Amino acid sequence: MTFRAVLFDFSGTVFRLEQDETWLADLTDHEGESLDIEAQTELMRRMTAPVGQVVDLDEEHLHAWNHRDRDPVLHRKVYLEVLKQSGVPHADQAVALYTRLIDPTQWTPYPDTEAVLKGVSGKGVKLGVLSNIAFDIRPAFGRRGWDAYVDEFILSFEVGAVKPEPEIFRAAVERLGVDPAETLMVGDSEEADGAARAIGCAFALVEPLPTTERPDALLSVMRAHNVL
Structure with missing residues (x-):
């Protein structure tokens, strides 16, 4: 399967709020x-x-x-x-x-987040960040220059829908201009993120471990699904 788009959850997937x-x-x-x-x-x-x-x-x-x-x-x-x-x-x-x-x-990226965002974008694959969240997470990416790799931020408080509702996944694929069957959703919740399968997306689960304990899970998922 060749994916034309990848959607990433935010918390516990590409960034984590670490205990400080x-x-x-x-x-x-x-x-x-x-x-x-x-x-x-x-x-x-x-x-x-x-x-x-x-x-x-x-x-x-x-x-x-x-x-x-x-x-x-x-x-x-x-x-x-x-x-x-x-x-x-x-x-x-x-x-x-x-x-x-x-x-x-204040949120910490996982060690392989930058490589994955850069790699996916560099392959010409559409990239979206899809999150159930009530605040703007764009600065977490922008302060590192990573916003250049993200085609769309689909945030629940802006869309008016939340995972696992199908509306938020439909909004994501529509904004990216891709078919659900050509889209991979990556997240840390089977219940919330895995609901992308209801509209025809593929889904890959990662564990929301501390960033020091999960060095390359995103890279492994991308390689397993032939995105990188």
Whole structure:
């Protein structure tokens, strides 16, 4: 199969929000105690999980959770609640951590991201970044000059649809001007990203491991599917 386009998920696929001790060192719980390493790790997991409700929510916050990636206001509202329920009860600390979460310059690329983006683009294959997200991730690419390799950014809060809904995948292939059958979706969620198969795309799964533990998964996928 010859692919004319590749779609990449963002979080856990080409970039990752890494656990940074400097972000979490000053966080304290309800008793004023610092969060231990297990609590810090769980906190980061909850803030970046691609699918699944991570805490119990009332009706108001459940609505915000279900629509968080369509509306930046709802995204902020529900993640501040998630932080509150995850051992960060102090509003100032929660806001500071949330602000870092939505700063695309704070995200770390995987070691092979640049080589893959450059290689795919250099082959003349259309390249899109397709993400369930409520903030603009273009600066993460632009500050490195990698935006030159990306033909389209398809972001849920701009499109008004989220994975696994077929509408967002259709929007992606339409913008790239390709047929779904000629498109490979690469992501870290079988449920969200794998839904691209419903419109006829192929799908490849990568694990959202820390960047230091996943040096070449993207390159391996591209080679396995004869893109590179």
